[in-house]
């Protein structure tokens with residue numbers, strides 16, 4: 001059954017492609033002491049898509065999700081989800097949204113089934129309806145076999161799926177997924193991707209944060225790159241790549257030649273050189289494509305720099321990320337320790353006691 005559509009939404013004009021935004025954010029500011037976690041964020045999410053929110057550690061992604069999910073109040077700005085002002089009417093907003101946090105919020109001592117049914121009851125479902133919908137979502141996330149085991153025995157991937165199931169039991173119009181696949185194995189990640197695609201097919205709008213560019217590329221119809229509390233780039237994956245100016249020149253040099261090569265490439269390309277963290281290659285936007293390549297080959301040769309490889313690439317989302325944030329991508333390892341609660345005050349005070357959420361050591 002599709003969730004109720006927001007009241008009084010005007011039908012889009014015939015032939016128009018843009019529909020009224022289901023998430024509307026304007027000038028959100030949220031500070032923590034000196035830190036401007038959200039520094040004037042505005043965005044619109046059209047219904048029925050996956051919208052990807054991409055950014056390095058500490059960019060403000062979770063803060064934005066928490067504001068939209070009514071768990072945190074901003075100092076200023078406005079936010080509307082499924083036609084409801086989340087700041088003025090958080091209670092109604094909560095009936096239209098689902099949230100699966102960066103750290104799976106499940107009770108270790110209950111079974112998977114009990115966890116989901118409990119959330120159903122919190123949504124105000126009757127015991128019979130909660131049971132029915134629980135079975136339904138457990139089937140959808142392929143967790144029926146383990147449903148009657150204590151969650152304490154689940155793997156990280158299973159917990160993530162269960163967390164997602166619990167937030168689906170209320171049949172939300174908008175799902176917020178905060179790094180849903182961070183730190184889980186590739187097989188479970190694929191399962192979750194399929195689950196997210198099914199959700200969107202069934203009419204749910206998904207706002208997804210991720211540090212996996214591949215995930216954003218695969219799932220998201222639109223992407224906002226956020227850095228230091230601001231949106232620094234927004235569009236489809238192709239638009240973001242094209243905005244970099246066509247191509248990227250990648251040069252492999254030995255350690256001894258790196259400084260000289262960097263100097264030459266910056267002179268030729270006119271942009272700062274970045275270093276691919278995985279392979280140590282130097283990269284620079286090649287605005288004039290093969291002309292830049294030729295000029296670079298000549299200049300490197302003149303400077304006596306030995307290269308082991310030099311090539312042009314279409315920019316990847318990695319290049320976009322590097323170019324707009326100045327930082328390479330660094331996925332967050334998994335953690336299942338933190339449990340977010342519905343009560344905003346409780347969350348805020350726990351967060352205040354904690355100062356910052358637990359550090360993340362165990363690389364996934």
Ligand SMILES: Nc1ncnc2c1ncn2[C@@H]1O[C@H](COP(=O)(O)OP(=O)(O)OP(=O)(O)O)[C@@H](O)[C@H]1O
Pocket residue numbers: 032035036037055056057058059060061062063064102211332351352355356
């Ligand atoms: N409860 C809090 N108390 C103090 N500072 C906070 C709190 N929550 C977030 N911050 C700070 O706000 C900034 C944004 O944090 P946020 O968790 O939104 O980033 P993020 O983009 O989700 O990062 P990550 O990719 O590491 O999850 C960071 O500098 C963080 O330290």
Ligand SMILES: [Mg+2]
Pocket residue numbers: 061062063102178
């Ligand atoms: Mg986060």
